[in-house]
Amino acid sequence: MESIFSHIEAPPGTRLSDVIAEQIERRIVEGELRPGDALPAERELARQLSVSRPSLREALLKLEARDLLELRRNSGYTVAEVTAPSLTDPLLHLMEGHAKALGDVLELRQGLETMAAGLAAMRAEPADIERMREAAEATERAHEAGDAITAANWDARFHLAVAEATHNVALAHVMRGMFSVMRENVRRAREALFTREDAEHTLREQHRALADAIAAHDPEAAVRAAEAHLGFIREGIEWLQR
Incomplete structure (x- = not known):
């Protein structure tokens, strides 16, 4: 299956984790990632984005704090359900x-x-x-x-x-x-x-x-x-x- 993620190069003066979080968020907004969808394993996602795992982990934590992702035991990060x-x-x-x-x-x-x-x-x-x-x-x-x-x-x-x-x-x-x-x-x-x-x-x-x-x-x-x-x-x- 072709990856929906693209390699990242952060512009000078920009935190790499912010750029990573922006790309993942954009995939959610555009509907390429839907509620309940699981992200690739951390190692694989870092490879697809061409970023370090610490920077990726920081980005994932930011998205989790904004209720866009949730961490499920034994299944990694998934796109959060939007409910009211x-x-x-x-x-x-x-x-x-x-x-x-x-x-x-x-x-x-x-x-x-x-x-x-x-x-x-x-x-x-x-x-x-x-x-x-x-x-x-x-x-x-x-x-x-x-x-x-x-x-x-x-x-x-x-x-x-x-x-x-x-x-x-x-x-x-x-x-x-x-x-x-x-x-x-x-x-x-x-x-x-x-x-x-x-x-x-x-x-x-x-x-x-x-x-x-x-x-x-x-x-x-x-x-x-x-x-x-x-x-x-x-x-x-x-x-x-x-």
Whole structure:
């Protein structure tokens, strides 16, 4: 696999560790490194960057202090998950007992995800499209196996993959930060929708239509596909609110 890192030469008067940290941070911002991704082992990463291990270690510690990296026992440094528990935890609690909160979250999703669909259609790369299709297929497999929780998780990951395909770091981070809320929103909607015989087939076709429109780099078709999909989900949410 080709390295995403490039050799570093620090300009005079610049700390080498700062330049190293800047390159790693840039890879995170540009989406080349995603939450949960593991960095190469320290020795290998120092080789790829052509830097000393003490300078690299200093850079990694700086990024860890800024909550961009986390050190996991026996697995080295990984890109930190961007979450917002102070926002998501109360929403999760509200959705447990109030159907209106489900609808409110869906309204937020409609704004974010229709925008994401259009941007993804303009900017998605082959790897982005592959992640979408893999998530859609995993959703289908989990549903066929009767595992509703795993199906909802992969369904939410499909929508996160669309957001990441925008290569808009702000939008992707917002969607990652509300992932637990989105996953619960998806689970509850799927639970309601599957009282209909055609629901699974419809959801499957809608995911495929959205991925196909993004792969075709057709923003208008992608937005239409996202709107149709979220409109169908709204039917499930409204059924719960009755």
